[in-house]
Amino acid sequence: MPVDSEVTIVTVYPDLLGTYGDGGNGSVLRGRLVARGMRASLLEIRSSTPVPETADIYLLGGGEDAPQIEAARRLRASGALSKAVANGGVVFAVCAGLQIIGESFVDGDDKPIDGLGLLDLRTTKMGGPRAVGEILLESSLPGYSGRISGYENHSGGTQLGTGVKAMGRVLVGTGNDRHSRCDGAFSGKVVATYLHGPVLARNPKLADYLLKLIVGEMPAIQDRTLVQLGKQLHGDRVAAAYRSESKRGVLSAWRSLRG
Amino acid sequence: MGLGDGQSLPGRVALRLDPSLITRLTSNMIVVLVSGTNGKTTTTALVAAGLREAGGTITNSGGANMTGGLASSLAEATPDIAETRFAALEVDEIYLTAVAEMVAPAVFVLMNLSRDQLDRTSEVRRIAERWRLLVDEMPLTKVVANCDDPLVCYAASASESVIWVAAGISWTDDAIGCPVCGGEIVFSSGSWACGCGFCRPEPSWKLGADQTIEFPDGRIKVNPRLPGSFNLRNSLTALASCSAAGVPPSTAVTGVEAVSAVSGRFARYQIGSGTDAEVMLSLAKNPAGWSELVGMVDLIATDSALVIGLNAKIADGRDPSWIWDVPFDVFSGRSVIVTGERCLDLAVRLKYAGVGPLVVQDVYSALVVASKWSKQVVLLANYTCFQEARKALESPLAARHDGSARIVHLVGELRRWRNLSRTNGS
Numbered sequence: 001m002p003v004d005s006e007v008t009i010v011t012v013y014p015d016l017l018g019t020y021g022d023g024g025n026g027s028v029l030r031g032r033l034v035a036r037g038m039r040a041s042l043l044e045i046r047s048s049t050p051v052p053e054t055a056d057i058y059l060l061g062g063g064e065d066a067p068q069i070e071a072a073r074r075l076r077a078s079g080a081l082s083k084a085v086a087n088g089g090v091v092f093a094v095c096a097g098l099q100i101i102g103e104s105f106v107d108g109d110d111k112p113i114d115g116l117g118l119l120d121l122r123t124t125k126m127g128g129p130r131a132v133g134e135i136l137l138e139s140s141l142p143g144y145s146g147r148i149s150g151y152e153n154h155s156g157g158t159q160l161g162t163g164v165k166a167m168g169r170v171l172v173g174t175g176n177d178r179h180s181r182c183d184g185a186f187s188g189k190v191v192a193t194y195l196h197g198p199v200l201a202r203n204p205k206l207a208d209y210l211l212k213l214i215v216g217e218m219p220a221i222q223d224r225t226l227v228q229l230g231k232q233l234h235g236d237r238v239a240a241a242y243r244s245e246s247k248r249g250v251l252s253a254w255r256s257l258r259g
Numbered sequence: 260m261g262l263g264d265g266q267s268l269p270g271r272v273a274l275r276l277d278p279s280l281i282t283r284l285t286s287n288m289i290v291v292l293v294s295g296t297n298g299k300t301t302t303t304a305l306v307a308a309g310l311r312e313a314g315g316t317i318t319n320s321g322g323a324n325m326t327g328g329l330a331s332s333l334a335e336a337t338p339d340i341a342e343t344r345f346a347a348l349e350v351d352e353i354y355l356t357a358v359a360e361m362v363a364p365a366v367f368v369l370m371n372l373s374r375d376q377l378d379r380t381s382e383v384r385r386i387a388e389r390w391r392l393l394v395d396e397m398p399l400t401k402v403v404a405n406c407d408d409p410l411v412c413y414a415a416s417a418s419e420s421v422i423w424v425a426a427g428i429s430w431t432d433d434a435i436g437c438p439v440c441g442g443e444i445v446f447s448s449g450s451w452a453c454g455c456g457f458c459r460p461e462p463s464w465k466l467g468a469d470q471t472i473e474f475p476d477g478r479i480k481v482n483p484r485l486p487g488s489f490n491l492r493n494s495l496t497a498l499a500s501c502s503a504a505g506v507p508p509s510t511a512v513t514g515v516e517a518v519s520a521v522s523g524r525f526a527r528y529q530i531g532s533g534t535d536a537e538v539m540l541s542l543a544k545n546p547a548g549w550s551e552l553v554g555m556v557d558l559i560a561t562d563s564a565l566v567i568g569l570n571a572k573i574a575d576g577r578d579p580s581w582i583w584d585v586p587f588d589v590f591s592g593r594s595v596i597v598t599g600e601r602c603l604d605l606a607v608r609l610k611y612a613g614v615g616p617l618v619v620q621d622v623y624s625a626l627v628v629a630s631k632w633s634k635q636v637v638l639l640a641n642y643t644c645f646q647e648a649r650k651a652l653e654s655p656l657a658a659r660h661d662g663s664a665r666i667v668h669l670v671g672e673l674r675r676w677r678n679l680s681r682t683n684g685s
Contacts, residue, residue, distance in 0.1 A: 015443075016436075019374070024583030024608070031611040048443055066384070067436060133577070151578050197580055201607050229610055229618075233603040 022061025024198035060097025126157030135173030150195025270330030295370025309511030536630035
């Protein structure tokens with residue numbers, strides 16, 4: 001798209017999916033466009049409002065069980081996201097959002113619920129304690145090398161089908177499940193992850209990766225405070241992930257010593 | 260630091276030795292239990308002050324609000340317990356049932372329910388269900404409930420003796436799903452309703468014009484010393500609660516008005532000795548509380564230097580993602596100092612909200628820098644950051660703020676900030 005046209009970013013159902021400050025992802029995307037002198041509009045589409053089909057970027061966040069099921073039901077009924085993807089739109093889904101855009105996930109009683117089928121992945125209960133804490137990935141996104149930092153808090157375990165690749169390899173934390181050592185998934189312009197924080201505030205490079213899928217190459221941001229604060233926070237959280245891992249290591253060593 | 264003031268340990272031991280301790284200590288008292296996500300410490304202090312006008316009152320000041328902390332507070336007050344008529348106790352939302360079963364309360368005060376630290380507390384809807392069962396099982400206990408909060412209404416409406424108070428709600432994002440039918444609750448012009456018929460009950464206690472409080476048999480003017488509109492609403496809830504406990508507003512209001520600081524909240528401290536710079540400390544623990552405070556600070560402290568502090572220790576919750584839900588945009592164009600162990604998260608958050616943040620990691624250093632901007636400083640902080648600030652301001656080291664350790668630290672922080680913002684005057 002031409003650099004001078006307006007990019008439309010939609011936060012999908014912030015009243016149902018926004019548990020982990022996920023609305024921040026929209027603010028970051030818009031902020032990084034505006035800082036480049038580009039035009040952007042950020043629409044918060046509550047669940048009582050129809051989701052537009054021709055926006056550029058769609059954001060889905062985390063949610064509790066009941067609202068997650070309600071969001072999946074409404075989105076399935078509307079079909080807007082599938083049409084948006086067919087129109088070339090970007091979808092970036094976090095946590096419950098990841099589960100919703102897959103083929104299926106489960107409710108509190110392990111009953112399967114249909115997802116939107118935008119990504120070839122299925123989510124069931126992971127078993128054991130919730131995966132909670134700092135998480136760090138090595139990116140597997142095409143043309144994106146580097147680490148991605150976030151915070152995870154989920155009990156679902158996600159299996160990827162053959163139609164998708166993981167978003168990253170897990171360096172610290174849990175990710176999709178306890179075995180695969182990978183997190184999230186992507187296919188074309190649809191990207192999903194368990195990382196919140198919000199993840200785009202912690203990883204400006206990931207924010208720019210998503211923007212590039214829509215606008216192509218972009219000029220550098222001139223506001224140095226914005227650039228440096230973003231890098232500083234990223235570095236701070238990368239270090240925190242390694243610190244949390246060494247603490248976990250000491251704990252598990254202590255447990256194994258006690259038998 | 261990080262686990263609170265450590266008040267609950269002696270109480271936990273005592274309860275292990277004597278499980279009926281709390282029951283015995285409160286058996287002759289009129290007990291008011293105050294619970295909710297936000298404002299319960301302040302409201303409990305206001306209720307205690309109001310009840311004290313009518314007789315000896317014990318309370319658990321300091322936020323020790325689970326069973327162990329309650330036992331500690333009660334045990335400390337033991338010598339006076341014979342003369343004590345009232346107990347005003349703040350109780351953690353999750354512990355309300357356990358405490359109620361121990362003390363047979365005369366009054367429940369149910370303030371509001373919104374999500375607290377994300378990685379610690381179970382879903383708010385489940386707490387509402389638990390409260391609902393509780394008030395149904397205790398029909399003799401009066402329930403003072405906030406009619407503006409749908410989840411509280413859902414819980415309280417199971418009781419036969421509810422006193423509805425229009426205590427306001429500033430955070431509707433958690434309550435949006437109807438607790439009765441799962442449908443959408445629509446908020447408009449001070450009221451709310453769901454299509455299924457579940458709607459806001461008519462309050463019998465509400466705020467009138469010009470700081471008056473209207474209640475079934477009269478009205479009274481109240482001038483709380485605590486700042487902000489939410490403290491006026493806390494005073495409303497407190498007077499309704501005192502009234503439910505048998506103390507009329509005309510008696511209780513004197514005590515309620517006199518409260519000026521609650522466990523350091525809204526307390527004012529001098530920054531270092533020999534200076535005339537003063538800081539007011541304010542505390543918020545979750546998005547709802549922060550949204551209230553941000554609004555208050557924007558209204559009353561336009562000339563003040565603003566310091567915002569964020570830690571993420573266990574007592575704060577390890578995941579501060581919710582700062583993106585707080586409307587920091589109201590500070591747009593202002594200069595703000597961010598501090599605490601997660602100051603960088605705050606800095607990025609504020610930057611995207613159009614606020615120019617200065618990063619000073621140490622909270623006391625941040626206050627010292629702010630005092631150079633303005634003689635009036637306001638600190639907005641979450642739990643452990645607030646406690647750190649309080650401790651630093653009360654400690655002898657703080658009194659010598661020219662102490663070399665502080666200066667070395669401060670210089671380092673300033674250098675770090677200059678490196679961050681060298682070419683950009685934000």
